[in-house]
Amino acid sequence: MERASSLLFQGTHFNRKKFASDIAIFNKKKEAEEVDLVVSDEVEFNVPLMEEQETVGKSGKKRKRKGNKVHEVVEGFSVFKKSSVSEISKEASVDDEIAKKSVHEARKQIDQQIERDSIFRKKHGIHISGTNIPSPLQSFHELRSRYACKLYLLRNLLQRGFKDPTPIQRQAIPMLLSGRECFACAPTGSGKTLAFLCPILMMIKAGGKDCIQAIILCPTRELAAQTTRECKKLSKGKKFHVKLMTKELTRCGDFKKMPCDILISTPLRIEYAVKKRKLDLSSVKYLVLDESDKLFELGFVKQIDSIVKACSNPSIVRSLFSATMPDTVEELARSIMHDAVRIVVGNKNSASETIKQKLLFAGSEKGKLLALRQSFAESLNPPVLLFVQSKERAKELYKELAFEDINADVIHADLTQSERDDAVDNFRSGKTWVLIATDVVARGMDFKGVKCVVNYDFPESAAAYIHRIGRSGRAGRSGESITLYTEEDVPLLRNIANVMVSSGCEVPAWILKLPKLRKKKHRPTRDSISILPDEINE
Numbered sequence: 001m002e003r004a005s006s007l008l009f010q011g012t013h014f015n016r017k018k019f020a021s022d023i024a025i026f027n028k029k030k031e032a033e034e035v036d037l038v039v040s041d042e043v044e045f046n047v048p049l050m051e052e053q054e055t056v057g058k059s060g061k062k063r064k065r066k067g068n069k070v071h072e073v074v075e076g077f078s079v080f081k082k083s084s085v086s087e088i089s090k091e092a093s094v095d096d097e098i099a100k101k102s103v104h105e106a107r108k109q110i111d112q113q114i115e116r117d118s119i120f121r122k123k124h125g126i127h128i129s130g131t132n133i134p135s136p137l138q139s140f141h142e143l144r145s146r147y148a149c150k151l152y153l154l155r156n157l158l159q160r161g162f163k164d165p166t167p168i169q170r171q172a173i174p175m176l177l178s179g180r181e182c183f184a185c186a187p188t189g190s191g192k193t194l195a196f197l198c199p200i201l202m203m204i205k206a207g208g209k210d211c212i213q214a215i216i217l218c219p220t221r222e223l224a225a226q227t228t229r230e231c232k233k234l235s236k237g238k239k240f241h242v243k244l245m246t247k248e249l250t251r252c253g254d255f256k257k258m259p260c261d262i263l264i265s266t267p268l269r270i271e272y273a274v275k276k277r278k279l280d281l282s283s284v285k286y287l288v289l290d291e292s293d294k295l296f297e298l299g300f301v302k303q304i305d306s307i308v309k310a311c312s313n314p315s316i317v318r319s320l321f322s323a324t325m326p327d328t329v330e331e332l333a334r335s336i337m338h339d340a341v342r343i344v345v346g347n348k349n350s351a352s353e354t355i356k357q358k359l360l361f362a363g364s365e366k367g368k369l370l371a372l373r374q375s376f377a378e379s380l381n382p383p384v385l386l387f388v389q390s391k392e393r394a395k396e397l398y399k400e401l402a403f404e405d406i407n408a409d410v411i412h413a414d415l416t417q418s419e420r421d422d423a424v425d426n427f428r429s430g431k432t433w434v435l436i437a438t439d440v441v442a443r444g445m446d447f448k449g450v451k452c453v454v455n456y457d458f459p460e461s462a463a464a465y466i467h468r469i470g471r472s473g474r475a476g477r478s479g480e481s482i483t484l485y486t487e488e489d490v491p492l493l494r495n496i497a498n499v500m501v502s503s504g505c506e507v508p509a510w511i512l513k514l515p516k517l518r519k520k521k522h523r524p525t526r527d528s529i530s531i532l533p534d535e536i537n538e
Protein backbone atom coordinates (compact mmCIF):
# COMPACT_ATOMS: atom_id res chain seq x y z
CA MET A 1 0.00 0.00 0.00
CA GLU A 2 2.77 2.38 0.86
CA ARG A 3 4.40 1.74 -2.38
CA ALA A 4 1.04 2.12 -4.03
CA SER A 5 0.29 5.53 -2.52
CA SER A 6 3.79 6.74 -3.13
CA LEU A 7 3.31 5.82 -6.70
CA LEU A 8 -0.14 7.33 -6.83
CA PHE A 9 0.98 10.64 -5.38
CA GLN A 10 4.36 10.88 -6.93
CA GLY A 11 5.28 14.52 -7.58
CA THR A 12 2.45 16.06 -5.38
CA HIS A 13 3.09 18.06 -2.18
CA PHE A 14 0.13 18.99 0.04
CA ASN A 15 -0.97 18.67 3.70
CA ARG A 16 -3.17 15.56 3.96
CA LYS A 17 -4.54 16.43 7.46
CA LYS A 18 -5.58 19.93 6.42
CA PHE A 19 -7.42 18.67 3.32
CA ALA A 20 -8.77 15.42 4.82
CA SER A 21 -12.48 16.19 4.03
CA ASP A 22 -11.63 17.18 0.44
CA ILE A 23 -9.65 14.02 0.03
CA ALA A 24 -12.68 12.00 1.20
CA ILE A 25 -14.97 13.70 -1.36
CA PHE A 26 -12.36 13.36 -4.05
CA ASN A 27 -11.83 9.69 -3.24
CA LYS A 28 -15.58 8.97 -3.53
CA LYS A 29 -15.63 10.55 -6.97
CA LYS A 30 -12.56 8.64 -8.01
CA GLU A 31 -14.05 5.37 -6.71
CA ALA A 32 -16.80 5.43 -9.27
CA GLU A 33 -14.51 6.52 -12.14
CA GLU A 34 -11.88 3.96 -11.37
CA VAL A 35 -14.37 1.11 -11.09
CA ASP A 36 -15.11 1.92 -14.68
CA LEU A 37 -11.43 1.67 -15.39
CA VAL A 38 -11.23 -1.73 -13.68
CA VAL A 39 -13.97 -3.04 -15.91
CA SER A 40 -12.64 -1.68 -19.12
CA ASP A 41 -9.00 -2.41 -18.39
CA GLU A 42 -9.77 -5.93 -17.25
CA VAL A 43 -10.85 -6.59 -20.75
CA GLU A 44 -8.05 -4.71 -22.33
CA PHE A 45 -5.19 -6.27 -20.40
CA ASN A 46 -6.96 -9.54 -19.68
CA VAL A 47 -6.39 -9.13 -15.87
CA PRO A 48 -7.45 -12.28 -13.99
CA LEU A 49 -10.21 -11.60 -11.42
CA MET A 50 -9.44 -12.75 -7.87
CA GLU A 51 -13.00 -12.56 -6.62
CA GLU A 52 -15.73 -11.37 -8.85
CA GLN A 53 -18.49 -9.06 -7.62
CA GLU A 54 -21.16 -7.22 -9.35
CA THR A 55 -21.75 -3.54 -8.76
CA VAL A 56 -24.04 -1.00 -10.31
CA GLY A 57 -22.36 2.02 -11.77
CA LYS A 58 -23.69 5.53 -12.28
CA SER A 59 -25.07 4.53 -15.60
CA GLY A 60 -26.98 1.69 -13.95
CA LYS A 61 -25.00 -0.93 -15.79
CA LYS A 62 -23.89 -4.02 -13.85
CA ARG A 63 -20.14 -4.09 -13.48
CA LYS A 64 -17.64 -6.60 -12.20
CA ARG A 65 -15.04 -5.64 -9.66
CA LYS A 66 -12.36 -7.24 -7.47
CA GLY A 67 -11.95 -7.31 -3.69
CA ASN A 68 -14.19 -6.04 -0.86
CA LYS A 69 -13.25 -2.40 -0.64
CA VAL A 70 -13.58 -0.43 -3.76
CA HIS A 71 -10.77 1.84 -2.67
CA GLU A 72 -8.40 -1.07 -2.19
CA VAL A 73 -9.52 -2.44 -5.47
CA VAL A 74 -8.94 0.93 -7.05
CA GLU A 75 -5.56 1.28 -5.42
CA GLY A 76 -4.80 -2.36 -6.02
CA PHE A 77 -5.81 -1.96 -9.60
CA SER A 78 -3.83 1.20 -9.97
CA VAL A 79 -0.82 -0.49 -8.50
CA PHE A 80 -1.44 -3.52 -10.56
CA LYS A 81 -1.97 -1.41 -13.62
CA LYS A 82 1.15 0.63 -13.04
CA SER A 83 3.32 -2.30 -12.15
CA SER A 84 1.70 -4.37 -14.92
CA VAL A 85 2.40 -1.67 -17.41
CA SER A 86 6.00 -1.56 -16.36
CA GLU A 87 6.19 -5.36 -16.18
CA ILE A 88 4.37 -5.65 -19.43
CA SER A 89 6.59 -3.09 -21.02
CA LYS A 90 9.59 -4.91 -19.55
CA GLU A 91 8.21 -8.18 -20.84
CA ALA A 92 7.32 -6.49 -24.07
CA SER A 93 10.80 -5.18 -24.45
CA VAL A 94 12.15 -8.68 -23.72
CA ASP A 95 9.63 -10.04 -26.24
CA ASP A 96 10.69 -7.31 -28.65
CA GLU A 97 14.28 -8.33 -28.14
CA ILE A 98 13.43 -12.01 -28.78
CA ALA A 99 11.27 -11.07 -31.78
CA LYS A 100 14.02 -8.83 -33.12
CA LYS A 101 16.54 -11.63 -32.64
CA SER A 102 14.33 -14.20 -34.31
CA VAL A 103 13.53 -11.83 -37.18
CA HIS A 104 17.25 -11.18 -37.46
CA GLU A 105 17.94 -14.93 -37.31
CA ALA A 106 15.25 -15.67 -39.90
CA ARG A 107 16.59 -12.91 -42.16
CA LYS A 108 20.09 -14.32 -41.77
CA GLN A 109 18.88 -17.79 -42.68
CA ILE A 110 17.00 -16.44 -45.71
CA ASP A 111 20.11 -14.54 -46.81
CA GLN A 112 22.22 -17.67 -46.40
CA GLN A 113 19.67 -19.68 -48.41
CA ILE A 114 19.67 -17.03 -51.15
CA GLU A 115 23.46 -17.17 -51.21
CA ARG A 116 23.45 -20.99 -51.38
CA ASP A 117 20.80 -20.92 -54.15
CA SER A 118 22.79 -18.44 -56.16
CA ILE A 119 25.98 -20.52 -55.89
CA PHE A 120 23.99 -23.62 -56.88
CA ARG A 121 22.40 -21.83 -59.84
CA LYS A 122 25.78 -20.57 -61.00
CA LYS A 123 27.17 -24.10 -60.87
CA HIS A 124 24.35 -25.29 -63.15
CA GLY A 125 24.34 -22.28 -65.48
CA ILE A 126 20.87 -21.18 -64.38
CA HIS A 127 20.09 -17.46 -64.74
CA ILE A 128 16.88 -16.06 -63.35
CA SER A 129 15.06 -12.78 -63.21
CA GLY A 130 11.95 -12.03 -61.20
CA THR A 131 10.95 -11.80 -57.57
CA ASN A 132 10.39 -14.44 -54.84
CA ILE A 133 11.94 -17.24 -56.80
CA PRO A 134 11.83 -20.65 -55.13
CA SER A 135 15.06 -22.52 -54.47
CA PRO A 136 16.21 -24.84 -57.26
CA LEU A 137 15.80 -28.59 -56.80
CA GLN A 138 18.88 -30.37 -55.45
CA SER A 139 17.47 -33.76 -56.41
CA PHE A 140 14.28 -35.49 -57.53
CA HIS A 141 13.83 -36.68 -53.92
CA GLU A 142 13.23 -33.08 -52.94
CA LEU A 143 10.03 -33.28 -54.95
CA ARG A 144 8.78 -35.50 -52.16
CA SER A 145 10.25 -33.69 -49.15
CA ARG A 146 9.34 -30.20 -50.38
CA TYR A 147 6.24 -30.81 -52.45
CA ALA A 148 4.83 -34.17 -51.27
CA CYS A 149 5.25 -35.70 -54.72
CA LYS A 150 3.45 -39.04 -55.06
CA LEU A 151 5.63 -42.13 -55.17
CA TYR A 152 4.34 -43.33 -58.54
CA LEU A 153 5.96 -40.30 -60.23
CA LEU A 154 9.31 -40.77 -58.51
CA ARG A 155 9.16 -44.44 -59.48
CA ASN A 156 8.45 -43.53 -63.12
CA LEU A 157 11.33 -41.04 -63.16
CA LEU A 158 13.66 -43.69 -61.84
CA GLN A 159 12.37 -46.27 -64.32
CA ARG A 160 13.06 -43.84 -67.16
CA GLY A 161 16.62 -43.65 -65.88
CA PHE A 162 16.38 -40.02 -64.74
CA LYS A 163 18.67 -39.89 -61.71
CA ASP A 164 19.12 -36.15 -61.32
CA PRO A 165 17.13 -33.19 -62.61
CA THR A 166 18.65 -31.27 -65.50
CA PRO A 167 19.32 -27.53 -64.85
CA ILE A 168 16.06 -26.39 -66.45
CA GLN A 169 14.14 -28.99 -64.43
CA ARG A 170 15.86 -27.86 -61.22
CA GLN A 171 14.47 -24.36 -61.55
CA ALA A 172 11.32 -24.61 -63.69
CA ILE A 173 9.69 -27.41 -61.68
CA PRO A 174 9.68 -25.54 -58.31
CA MET A 175 8.62 -22.40 -60.16
CA LEU A 176 5.51 -23.99 -61.66
CA LEU A 177 4.79 -25.86 -58.42
CA SER A 178 4.70 -22.49 -56.66
CA GLY A 179 2.06 -21.36 -59.12
CA ARG A 180 4.37 -18.89 -60.87
CA GLU A 181 4.14 -18.15 -64.56
CA CYS A 182 7.43 -18.41 -66.37
CA PHE A 183 9.26 -18.33 -69.66
CA ALA A 184 12.10 -20.74 -69.86
CA CYS A 185 14.92 -20.88 -72.35
CA ALA A 186 17.27 -23.88 -72.23
CA PRO A 187 19.35 -25.71 -74.85
CA THR A 188 17.91 -28.35 -77.14
CA GLY A 189 17.76 -31.81 -75.58
CA SER A 190 18.04 -30.48 -72.02
CA GLY A 191 14.80 -31.98 -70.70
CA LYS A 192 12.32 -29.11 -71.00
CA THR A 193 9.44 -31.55 -71.61
CA LEU A 194 9.78 -33.10 -68.16
CA ALA A 195 10.22 -29.61 -66.68
CA PHE A 196 6.59 -28.79 -67.52
CA LEU A 197 5.02 -32.27 -67.40
CA CYS A 198 6.23 -33.09 -63.91
CA PRO A 199 4.56 -30.12 -62.11
CA ILE A 200 1.36 -30.61 -64.11
CA LEU A 201 1.11 -34.25 -63.03
CA MET A 202 1.78 -33.20 -59.43
CA MET A 203 -0.77 -30.39 -59.36
CA ILE A 204 -3.82 -31.71 -61.19
CA LYS A 205 -6.25 -34.45 -60.16
CA ALA A 206 -6.18 -37.78 -61.96
CA GLY A 207 -9.62 -38.35 -63.46
CA GLY A 208 -10.75 -34.89 -62.31
CA LYS A 209 -14.39 -33.96 -62.95
CA ASP A 210 -13.64 -30.46 -64.14
CA CYS A 211 -12.49 -31.92 -67.42
CA ILE A 212 -9.50 -30.38 -69.18
CA GLN A 213 -7.08 -29.20 -66.49
CA ALA A 214 -3.97 -28.72 -68.60
CA ILE A 215 -3.24 -27.88 -72.21
CA ILE A 216 0.10 -28.29 -73.94
CA LEU A 217 0.48 -26.60 -77.31
CA CYS A 218 3.13 -27.74 -79.79
CA PRO A 219 3.86 -26.38 -83.27
CA THR A 220 3.77 -29.78 -85.04
CA ARG A 221 1.63 -32.91 -84.82
CA GLU A 222 4.75 -35.04 -84.48
CA LEU A 223 5.87 -33.11 -81.42
CA ALA A 224 2.36 -33.21 -79.92
CA ALA A 225 2.32 -37.01 -80.39
CA GLN A 226 5.78 -37.33 -78.82
CA THR A 227 4.80 -35.20 -75.80
CA THR A 228 1.62 -37.28 -75.36
CA ARG A 229 3.70 -40.47 -75.29
CA GLU A 230 6.11 -38.93 -72.77
CA CYS A 231 3.22 -37.77 -70.57
CA LYS A 232 1.64 -41.25 -70.61
CA LYS A 233 4.96 -42.84 -69.63
CA LEU A 234 5.42 -40.40 -66.74
CA SER A 235 1.88 -40.83 -65.45
CA LYS A 236 2.00 -44.64 -65.56
CA GLY A 237 0.25 -46.05 -62.49
CA LYS A 238 -2.22 -43.15 -62.15
CA LYS A 239 -5.49 -42.86 -63.99
CA PHE A 240 -4.80 -39.61 -65.79
CA HIS A 241 -6.69 -39.07 -69.02
CA VAL A 242 -4.00 -37.83 -71.39
CA LYS A 243 -5.36 -37.03 -74.85
CA LEU A 244 -3.73 -36.11 -78.13
CA MET A 245 -5.95 -33.85 -80.24
CA THR A 246 -6.16 -35.86 -83.45
CA LYS A 247 -8.00 -34.83 -86.61
CA GLU A 248 -10.88 -37.19 -85.74
CA LEU A 249 -11.15 -35.86 -82.19
CA THR A 250 -11.14 -32.28 -83.47
CA ARG A 251 -13.97 -32.99 -85.90
CA CYS A 252 -16.14 -35.54 -84.10
CA GLY A 253 -15.07 -35.67 -80.43
CA ASP A 254 -17.87 -35.39 -77.88
CA PHE A 255 -16.02 -32.93 -75.67
CA LYS A 256 -18.77 -32.80 -73.04
CA LYS A 257 -18.51 -36.51 -72.36
CA MET A 258 -14.82 -36.99 -73.13
CA PRO A 259 -12.74 -37.64 -70.00
CA CYS A 260 -9.61 -35.55 -70.39
CA ASP A 261 -7.21 -34.16 -67.79
CA ILE A 262 -4.38 -33.17 -70.11
CA LEU A 263 -4.91 -32.23 -73.74
CA ILE A 264 -1.93 -31.99 -76.10
CA SER A 265 -2.37 -30.42 -79.51
CA THR A 266 -1.26 -28.11 -82.26
CA PRO A 267 -2.91 -24.67 -81.92
CA LEU A 268 -5.07 -24.94 -85.05
CA ARG A 269 -6.93 -28.04 -83.88
CA ILE A 270 -7.79 -26.61 -80.47
CA GLU A 271 -8.81 -23.29 -81.97
CA TYR A 272 -11.12 -25.12 -84.38
CA ALA A 273 -12.62 -27.20 -81.57
CA VAL A 274 -13.19 -24.11 -79.42
CA LYS A 275 -14.80 -22.09 -82.20
CA LYS A 276 -16.76 -24.74 -84.08
CA ARG A 277 -17.30 -27.53 -81.56
CA LYS A 278 -17.75 -25.58 -78.32
CA LEU A 279 -14.76 -27.10 -76.56
CA ASP A 280 -14.77 -25.52 -73.09
CA LEU A 281 -11.36 -24.42 -71.80
CA SER A 282 -12.56 -22.42 -68.81
CA SER A 283 -11.34 -25.03 -66.30
CA VAL A 284 -7.78 -25.16 -67.63
CA LYS A 285 -5.29 -24.54 -64.82
CA TYR A 286 -2.05 -25.00 -66.77
CA LEU A 287 -1.29 -23.80 -70.26
CA VAL A 288 2.10 -24.66 -71.74
CA LEU A 289 3.40 -23.19 -74.99
CA ASP A 290 6.19 -25.53 -76.03
CA GLU A 291 8.53 -24.14 -78.71
CA SER A 292 6.89 -20.86 -77.76
CA ASP A 293 8.88 -18.62 -80.10
CA LYS A 294 7.58 -20.68 -83.03
CA LEU A 295 4.04 -20.38 -81.65
CA PHE A 296 4.37 -16.60 -81.55
CA GLU A 297 5.29 -16.49 -85.25
CA LEU A 298 2.85 -15.11 -87.78
CA GLY A 299 1.21 -18.40 -88.77
CA PHE A 300 0.24 -19.27 -85.19
CA VAL A 301 -0.16 -16.06 -83.26
CA LYS A 302 -3.91 -15.55 -83.94
CA GLN A 303 -4.69 -19.11 -82.92
CA ILE A 304 -2.62 -18.73 -79.76
CA ASP A 305 -4.43 -15.51 -78.97
CA SER A 306 -7.86 -17.11 -79.18
CA ILE A 307 -6.75 -20.14 -77.12
CA VAL A 308 -5.25 -17.90 -74.42
CA LYS A 309 -8.58 -16.02 -74.28
CA ALA A 310 -10.61 -19.24 -74.11
CA CYS A 311 -8.53 -20.38 -71.11
CA SER A 312 -10.44 -17.97 -68.90
CA ASN A 313 -9.69 -19.40 -65.44
CA PRO A 314 -8.28 -16.37 -63.57
CA SER A 315 -5.80 -18.48 -61.63
CA ILE A 316 -4.36 -20.18 -64.70
CA VAL A 317 -0.58 -20.72 -64.73
CA ARG A 318 0.94 -20.20 -68.17
CA SER A 319 4.44 -21.12 -69.17
CA LEU A 320 6.59 -20.76 -72.27
CA PHE A 321 9.43 -23.13 -73.13
CA SER A 322 11.95 -23.06 -75.95
CA ALA A 323 15.63 -23.32 -76.80
CA THR A 324 15.40 -19.94 -78.50
CA MET A 325 13.60 -16.90 -77.18
CA PRO A 326 13.91 -13.64 -79.14
CA ASP A 327 13.45 -10.42 -77.14
CA THR A 328 10.26 -9.64 -79.08
CA VAL A 329 8.67 -12.87 -77.87
CA GLU A 330 9.75 -12.13 -74.31
CA GLU A 331 8.11 -8.70 -74.49
CA LEU A 332 4.92 -10.16 -75.92
CA ALA A 333 4.90 -12.87 -73.27
CA ARG A 334 5.41 -10.35 -70.47
CA SER A 335 2.42 -8.37 -71.67
CA ILE A 336 0.07 -11.34 -71.19
CA MET A 337 1.61 -13.04 -68.16
CA HIS A 338 1.33 -12.21 -64.47
CA ASP A 339 4.57 -11.49 -62.63
CA ALA A 340 6.36 -13.99 -64.84
CA VAL A 341 9.81 -15.26 -63.98
CA ARG A 342 12.45 -15.68 -66.66
CA ILE A 343 14.73 -18.71 -66.54
CA VAL A 344 17.65 -19.05 -68.91
CA VAL A 345 20.04 -21.99 -68.84
CA GLY A 346 23.46 -21.31 -70.34
CA ASN A 347 23.70 -18.57 -72.94
CA LYS A 348 20.36 -17.49 -74.30
CA ASN A 349 19.72 -18.53 -77.93
CA SER A 350 22.76 -20.75 -78.22
CA ALA A 351 23.29 -24.30 -79.39
CA SER A 352 23.91 -27.27 -77.15
CA GLU A 353 27.59 -27.46 -76.23
CA THR A 354 27.69 -31.21 -76.79
CA ILE A 355 27.43 -30.77 -80.58
CA LYS A 356 30.56 -30.52 -82.71
CA GLN A 357 29.58 -28.03 -85.42
CA LYS A 358 31.22 -27.75 -88.84
CA LEU A 359 30.73 -25.41 -91.80
CA LEU A 360 31.56 -26.73 -95.27
CA PHE A 361 31.76 -24.64 -98.45
CA ALA A 362 30.25 -26.67 -101.30
CA GLY A 363 30.42 -24.10 -104.11
CA SER A 364 27.16 -25.00 -105.90
CA GLU A 365 24.10 -27.26 -105.69
CA LYS A 366 26.00 -29.99 -107.52
CA GLY A 367 28.91 -29.47 -105.16
CA LYS A 368 26.56 -30.09 -102.21
CA LEU A 369 25.53 -33.49 -103.53
CA LEU A 370 29.15 -34.44 -104.14
CA ALA A 371 30.12 -33.30 -100.64
CA LEU A 372 27.29 -35.38 -99.18
CA ARG A 373 28.33 -38.48 -101.14
CA GLN A 374 31.89 -38.02 -99.99
CA SER A 375 30.81 -37.64 -96.36
CA PHE A 376 28.77 -40.85 -96.58
CA ALA A 377 31.74 -42.64 -98.05
CA GLU A 378 34.22 -41.34 -95.50
CA SER A 379 32.74 -40.58 -92.14
CA LEU A 380 28.98 -40.33 -91.81
CA ASN A 381 27.58 -42.89 -89.40
CA PRO A 382 23.85 -43.49 -89.16
CA PRO A 383 21.41 -42.39 -87.97
CA VAL A 384 21.73 -39.16 -89.96
CA LEU A 385 19.14 -36.42 -90.31
CA LEU A 386 19.31 -34.32 -93.50
CA PHE A 387 17.52 -30.97 -93.59
CA VAL A 388 16.40 -29.26 -96.76
CA GLN A 389 14.51 -26.04 -97.31
CA SER A 390 11.29 -27.27 -98.99
CA LYS A 391 9.19 -30.35 -99.58
CA GLU A 392 10.05 -30.23 -103.31
CA ARG A 393 13.75 -30.38 -102.47
CA ALA A 394 13.10 -33.15 -99.95
CA LYS A 395 11.52 -35.23 -102.71
CA GLU A 396 14.43 -34.45 -105.09
CA LEU A 397 17.11 -35.42 -102.60
CA TYR A 398 15.22 -38.58 -101.67
CA LYS A 399 15.30 -39.68 -105.32
CA GLU A 400 19.05 -39.07 -105.47
CA LEU A 401 19.79 -41.08 -102.34
CA ALA A 402 17.40 -43.88 -103.22
CA PHE A 403 19.22 -44.18 -106.57
CA GLU A 404 22.45 -44.71 -104.67
CA ASP A 405 20.89 -47.42 -102.50
CA ILE A 406 21.20 -45.44 -99.33
CA ASN A 407 18.71 -46.62 -96.68
CA ALA A 408 16.81 -43.33 -96.60
CA ASP A 409 13.30 -42.07 -96.02
CA VAL A 410 11.67 -38.69 -96.28
CA ILE A 411 9.26 -36.60 -94.21
CA HIS A 412 7.45 -33.41 -95.24
CA ALA A 413 4.04 -31.78 -95.05
CA ASP A 414 2.72 -33.33 -98.30
CA LEU A 415 2.63 -36.83 -96.78
CA THR A 416 -0.41 -38.26 -95.01
CA GLN A 417 -0.32 -38.40 -91.22
CA SER A 418 0.26 -42.14 -91.21
CA GLU A 419 3.12 -41.79 -93.73
CA ARG A 420 4.65 -39.11 -91.51
CA ASP A 421 4.21 -41.31 -88.43
CA ASP A 422 5.81 -44.27 -90.22
CA ALA A 423 8.78 -42.15 -91.30
CA VAL A 424 9.35 -41.01 -87.70
CA ASP A 425 8.85 -44.51 -86.22
CA ASN A 426 11.18 -46.18 -88.73
CA PHE A 427 13.89 -43.61 -88.09
CA ARG A 428 13.44 -43.98 -84.33
CA SER A 429 13.64 -47.73 -84.42
CA GLY A 430 16.71 -47.77 -86.67
CA LYS A 431 14.95 -49.24 -89.74
CA THR A 432 15.81 -46.09 -91.66
CA TRP A 433 19.37 -44.82 -91.48
CA VAL A 434 18.95 -41.48 -93.15
CA LEU A 435 15.90 -39.27 -92.79
CA ILE A 436 15.49 -36.38 -95.23
CA ALA A 437 13.31 -33.74 -93.67
CA THR A 438 11.94 -30.25 -93.92
CA ASP A 439 11.73 -28.14 -90.78
CA VAL A 440 8.63 -30.15 -89.82
CA VAL A 441 10.84 -32.26 -87.51
CA ALA A 442 13.35 -29.53 -86.69
CA ARG A 443 11.74 -28.61 -83.40
CA GLY A 444 11.40 -30.70 -80.29
CA MET A 445 11.70 -34.13 -81.89
CA ASP A 446 13.68 -36.45 -79.65
CA PHE A 447 15.39 -38.97 -81.90
CA LYS A 448 17.75 -40.60 -79.48
CA GLY A 449 21.21 -41.26 -80.79
CA VAL A 450 21.17 -39.17 -83.98
CA LYS A 451 24.88 -39.15 -84.79
CA CYS A 452 24.88 -36.31 -87.25
CA VAL A 453 22.61 -33.57 -88.56
CA VAL A 454 23.44 -32.35 -92.05
CA ASN A 455 22.08 -28.99 -93.09
CA TYR A 456 21.99 -29.84 -96.77
CA ASP A 457 20.25 -26.52 -97.32
CA PHE A 458 21.44 -23.67 -95.15
CA PRO A 459 18.86 -22.89 -92.43
CA GLU A 460 16.84 -19.71 -92.91
CA SER A 461 17.68 -18.25 -89.47
CA ALA A 462 19.96 -18.72 -86.48
CA ALA A 463 16.98 -20.09 -84.50
CA ALA A 464 16.23 -22.66 -87.23
CA TYR A 465 19.92 -23.67 -87.14
CA ILE A 466 19.90 -24.15 -83.35
CA HIS A 467 16.77 -26.33 -83.44
CA ARG A 468 17.86 -28.41 -86.46
CA ILE A 469 21.30 -29.32 -85.12
CA GLY A 470 19.71 -29.87 -81.69
CA ARG A 471 18.22 -33.16 -82.95
CA SER A 472 21.67 -34.53 -82.23
CA GLY A 473 23.68 -34.25 -79.00
CA ARG A 474 20.65 -34.70 -76.71
CA ALA A 475 20.51 -35.42 -72.98
CA GLY A 476 24.24 -34.88 -72.57
CA ARG A 477 25.25 -37.19 -75.46
CA SER A 478 27.76 -35.98 -78.00
CA GLY A 479 26.59 -35.10 -81.50
CA GLU A 480 27.79 -33.62 -84.74
CA SER A 481 26.49 -31.19 -87.34
CA ILE A 482 27.66 -30.34 -90.84
CA THR A 483 26.30 -27.26 -92.57
CA LEU A 484 26.87 -26.98 -96.31
CA TYR A 485 26.89 -23.52 -97.83
CA THR A 486 27.19 -21.86 -101.20
CA GLU A 487 27.58 -18.23 -102.31
CA GLU A 488 23.79 -17.78 -101.91
CA ASP A 489 24.06 -18.49 -98.19
CA VAL A 490 26.80 -16.00 -97.39
CA PRO A 491 24.40 -13.26 -96.13
CA LEU A 492 23.34 -15.47 -93.17
CA LEU A 493 26.74 -17.05 -92.62
CA ARG A 494 27.85 -14.61 -89.95
CA ASN A 495 24.72 -15.23 -87.82
CA ILE A 496 25.30 -18.96 -87.85
CA ALA A 497 29.01 -18.47 -87.14
CA ASN A 498 28.12 -16.40 -84.08
CA VAL A 499 25.99 -19.25 -82.73
CA MET A 500 28.93 -21.60 -83.29
CA VAL A 501 31.34 -19.31 -81.48
CA SER A 502 29.00 -18.85 -78.51
CA SER A 503 28.87 -22.61 -78.02
CA GLY A 504 32.63 -22.96 -78.19
CA CYS A 505 33.19 -24.01 -81.84
CA GLU A 506 35.86 -22.54 -84.06
CA VAL A 507 35.00 -20.60 -87.21
CA PRO A 508 37.24 -18.87 -89.77
CA ALA A 509 37.86 -15.26 -88.73
CA TRP A 510 36.76 -13.82 -92.10
CA ILE A 511 33.19 -15.06 -91.55
CA LEU A 512 32.87 -13.09 -88.34
CA LYS A 513 33.91 -9.95 -90.24
CA LEU A 514 31.10 -10.30 -92.80
CA PRO A 515 28.47 -7.54 -92.76
CA LYS A 516 25.53 -8.05 -90.40
CA LEU A 517 22.30 -9.26 -91.95
CA ARG A 518 19.48 -6.83 -91.11
CA LYS A 519 16.69 -9.35 -91.72
CA LYS A 520 16.44 -12.29 -89.31
CA LYS A 521 15.60 -14.71 -92.13
CA HIS A 522 17.22 -15.50 -95.46
CA ARG A 523 15.85 -18.07 -97.92
CA PRO A 524 17.56 -17.97 -101.33
CA THR A 525 16.08 -19.62 -104.42
CA ARG A 526 18.18 -22.64 -105.32
CA ASP A 527 18.90 -24.67 -108.43
CA SER A 528 17.39 -28.12 -108.53
CA ILE A 529 19.27 -30.79 -106.56
CA SER A 530 19.30 -33.48 -109.18
CA ILE A 531 22.41 -34.47 -111.09
CA LEU A 532 20.73 -37.65 -112.30
CA PRO A 533 20.26 -37.96 -116.06
CA ASP A 534 16.88 -36.49 -117.12
CA GLU A 535 15.45 -39.87 -118.25
CA ILE A 536 15.80 -41.20 -114.66
CA ASN A 537 14.05 -38.18 -113.24
CA GLU A 538 11.09 -38.52 -115.58
Ligand SMILES: Nc1ncnc2c1ncn2[C@@H]1O[C@H](COP(=O)(O)OP(=O)(O)OP(=O)(O)O)[C@@H](O)[C@H]1O
Pocket (backbone or CB within 6 Å): 161, 162, 163, 164, 165, 166, 169, 186, 187, 188, 189, 190, 191, 192, 193, 194, 322, 323, 443, 444, 445, 446, 448, 470, 474, 475
Ligand atom coordinates in the same frame (compact mmCIF):
# COMPACT_ATOMS: atom_id res chain seq x y z
N1 LIG B 1 16.61 -35.67 -65.76
C1 LIG B 1 16.94 -36.31 -66.85
N2 LIG B 1 17.99 -37.15 -66.87
C2 LIG B 1 18.33 -37.80 -68.01
N3 LIG B 1 17.68 -37.68 -69.18
C3 LIG B 1 16.64 -36.84 -69.22
C4 LIG B 1 16.20 -36.12 -68.07
N4 LIG B 1 15.14 -35.40 -68.41
C5 LIG B 1 14.90 -35.64 -69.71
N5 LIG B 1 15.78 -36.51 -70.20
C6 LIG B 1 15.87 -37.02 -71.59
O1 LIG B 1 16.51 -36.02 -72.37
C7 LIG B 1 16.04 -36.07 -73.70
C8 LIG B 1 15.69 -34.67 -74.20
O2 LIG B 1 14.60 -34.19 -73.47
P1 LIG B 1 13.52 -33.22 -74.12
O3 LIG B 1 13.01 -33.79 -75.39
O4 LIG B 1 12.56 -32.86 -73.08
O5 LIG B 1 14.47 -31.99 -74.47
P2 LIG B 1 14.07 -30.49 -74.81
O6 LIG B 1 14.86 -29.63 -73.92
O7 LIG B 1 12.60 -30.34 -74.82
O8 LIG B 1 14.65 -30.36 -76.29
P3 LIG B 1 14.12 -29.48 -77.53
O9 LIG B 1 14.53 -28.07 -77.29
O10 LIG B 1 14.82 -30.07 -78.69
O11 LIG B 1 12.64 -29.63 -77.59
C9 LIG B 1 14.87 -37.03 -73.72
O12 LIG B 1 15.28 -38.24 -74.30
C10 LIG B 1 14.53 -37.23 -72.27
O13 LIG B 1 14.03 -38.51 -72.05
